[in-house]
Amino acid sequence: MTTTLHWVRTPEFTRICDGITDPYDRTRAFAALSRINTLYMIVRAGSGHLGSSFSAADIVAHLHLHEMRAPFEEGGDLYFSSKGHDAPGLYASLIGLGALDEGLTHALRRIDGLPGHPDVGTPHMPFNTGSLGMGISKAKGLILADRLHGRGRRVHVLTGDGELQEGQNWEALAGAVHHGMHELTVIVDHNKIQSDTWVSRVSDLGDLEAKFRSFGWGVVRCDGNDPMELESAFRKRADSFPDGPGVIIADTVKGAGCRTFAATTSMREGEHMYRYHSGAPSRADYEAAHAELVDSVNELLLRHGQEPLALTSVEHEPVPAPRAAARRLPQVYGEALAELAGRDPRVVALDADLVLDTGLIPFSEQFPERFFEFGIAEQDMVSAAGGLAAGGAVPFVHSFSCFLHSRPNEQIYNNATEGRRVVYAGSLAGLLPAAPGHSHQAVRDISALGAVPGLLILEPANADEVRSAVDFCATSQESVYLRLVSAPVRAEVDALPTVPLSVGRGHVVRRGGRTVAIGSGPVVLAQLLGAAELLAADGIDLTVVNLPWLNRVDPAWLAGLAEGADTLTVVENHYTHGGQADTVSRALLEAGLPAMPRFRGLGLSEVPRCGTEAEALAAHSLDSASLAAALCSGAPTH
Numbered sequence: 001m002t003t004t005l006h007w008v009r010t011p012e013f014t015r016i017c018d019g020i021t022d023p024y025d026r027t028r029a030f031a032a033l034s035r036i037n038t039l040y041m042i043v044r045a046g047s048g049h050l051g052s053s054f055s056a057a058d059i060v061a062h063l064h065l066h067e068m069r070a071p072f073e074e075g076g077d078l079y080f081s082s083k084g085h086d087a088p089g090l091y092a093s094l095i096g097l098g099a100l101d102e103g104l105t106h107a108l109r110r111i112d113g114l115p116g117h118p119d120v121g122t123p124h125m126p127f128n129t130g131s132l133g134m135g136i137s138k139a140k141g142l143i144l145a146d147r148l149h150g151r152g153r154r155v156h157v158l159t160g161d162g163e164l165q166e167g168q169n170w171e172a173l174a175g176a177v178h179h180g181m182h183e184l185t186v187i188v189d190h191n192k193i194q195s196d197t198w199v200s201r202v203s204d205l206g207d208l209e210a211k212f213r214s215f216g217w218g219v220v221r222c223d224g225n226d227p228m229e230l231e232s233a234f235r236k237r238a239d240s241f242p243d244g245p246g247v248i249i250a251d252t253v254k255g256a257g258c259r260t261f262a263a264t265t266s267m268r269e270g271e272h273m274y275r276y277h278s279g280a281p282s283r284a285d286y287e288a289a290h291a292e293l294v295d296s297v298n299e300l301l302l303r304h305g306q307e308p309l310a311l312t313s314v315e316h317e318p319v320p321a322p323r324a325a326a327r328r329l330p331q332v333y334g335e336a337l338a339e340l341a342g343r344d345p346r347v348v349a350l351d352a353d354l355v356l357d358t359g360l361i362p363f364s365e366q367f368p369e370r371f372f373e374f375g376i377a378e379q380d381m382v383s384a385a386g387g388l389a390a391g392g393a394v395p396f397v398h399s400f401s402c403f404l405h406s407r408p409n410e411q412i413y414n415n416a417t418e419g420r421r422v423v424y425a426g427s428l429a430g431l432l433p434a435a436p437g438h439s440h441q442a443v444r445d446i447s448a449l450g451a452v453p454g455l456l457i458l459e460p461a462n463a464d465e466v467r468s469a470v471d472f473c474a475t476s477q478e479s480v481y482l483r484l485v486s487a488p489v490r491a492e493v494d495a496l497p498t499v500p501l502s503v504g505r506g507h508v509v510r511r512g513g514r515t516v517a518i519g520s521g522p523v524v525l526a527q528l529l530g531a532a533e534l535l536a537a538d539g540i541d542l543t544v545v546n547l548p549w550l551n552r553v554d555p556a557w558l559a560g561l562a563e564g565a566d567t568l569t570v571v572e573n574h575y576t577h578g579g580q581a582d583t584v585s586r587a588l589l590e591a592g593l594p595a596m597p598r599f600r601g602l603g604l605s606e607v608p609r610c611g612t613e614a615e616a617l618a619a620h621s622l623d624s625a626s627l628a629a630a631l632c633s634g635a636p637t638h
Helices: 010-019 023-045 050-067 087-096 102-106 135-149 167-178 199-203 208-214 227-240 283-303 329-343 361-366 378-390 409-417 445-449 463-475 521-536 555-563 580-591 613-619 624-633
Strands: 003-007 078-081 155-160 184-190 218-223 246-251 312-316 347-351 371-373 394-400 423-427 455-458 479-483 507-510 515-519 542-546 567-575 598-604
Touching (some): 003 283, 010 087, 023 102, 023 227, 050 078, 050 155, 050 184, 087 102, 135 167, 135 184, 208 246, 329 347, 329 361, 329 463, 347 361, 347 378, 445 479, 445 567, 463 479, 515 521, 521 567, 521 624, 555 580, 567 580, 598 624, 613 624
Parallel strands (some): 184 246, 347 371, 394 423, 515 567, 567 598
Antiparallel strands (some): 003 312, 507 542
């Protein structure tokens, strides 16, 4: 079913801003226009962070219209978002200002379009963000470089309030004071909701003003959705704290700008989960919010004697998704973990602000006394898991894979050196979904964790294998890194038979000839099964093997598999270096087989691309057609 969507062209932004002489109403109008296009972009893309974009829209409008000096010129003032979730709103504003090509309005989260999180490949994005807590440090380094080169620009950084739970923010504050960084202003988008729920429920920030002041920063507080208060706050920051760094704590509303999305009006009494953090709103919500925003713009235009808003309309038909299992693996995992906790009182769950995405709602509701929320503080969480393990608990630790393997890597290793048994469950593993962009695509986690002593890496392919994996984790004498793909599991993979898990051993899921391909997880196995169908038309009968163990392989099992293979290819949802292919190839070499099959490893060799699932797979030659060609001809993928 098609939906009529509406957006605002860049010349219409210009007409409206030129026609409204009052600076505060101009800011209000620009912010509302940006919200209209942000909404359009997210609905067209099918995903994106709406609430954060809307809460920051007035701040971004004020900065670019009134505060920054020559922001798009060499050496001009600089603004960037450290929190990253507000990328659609920032893109919409830059398009409205003519700083980004208008055609990109239609290319959010698409190949060669606008990434889900800020990326330096996009004009006027000085840094990659999405992994939180780095922005203040990056700004400090840039200011130090500016001083070396005699540049005198000002740097403005937007952070989220939940983002301030990351310790790197606080490490950065003292150095900015030590160096007298008067060029630096941090704006906290204090909408009081992180991801889907209230910051105070997750890990309360306490007295933010006092905390910043204790580091020596100048502090100003204002209503971040009120242009008049924003103007006053920036003047006070400049006049009262001219010799050092300053922070503006901007109290905002998540989803501000329309009642449909504003947390203050959209959340029912007693409701603690905000519904518009990520993803596209329903058709009804889109139409209601769009109407509200258009009315707010037209009210301003009428007040200033201008013509009503002129919109451009397009018909939009969402791309149908492949036939998939009803539930995604993190949800199946969460149910299995809750069942395990019912049998084993030692099981505890730790989370890093992703209770919904990691499937932990059932556990948190059934065992609240054994559920521990740490917020956006992965290092703290992992070390606490080591303490829980030392005290006799069996901790299961949760975050997105992209953050869980990297931010607390040293803490994971430390737990291992102490012999602590911990289960690390990382969701959103691998290339897909590709829409959020490379900050959220975990394709180096196997290499980062594969050498940790006493740590098994296990990637289940479907619901049955997830349940088996949870049972395995409960009894394993070693720690486990459970790699959970969050993309939908295709029906043909969900229906695959499973066998009891045995460390380092896989099983054949499609029996064919002597061309053998090893894979793991739902993404690779789905593409290999598709490739097998394509190859069959060329007379090649592909054998497909599911090997869910990513850093272990049983030598005897592998020798038996190799004896029946002329070519053996490992395809992985990971970079080609340091992944499963390296483990398998080494085991083959050490096996000393009298006849060795030709071996290849296929995977990613460049930073993962942002786009739809089909676009990303094809871009990295991991789709069925590309794999069939590679397996048929021996040509490497890129």
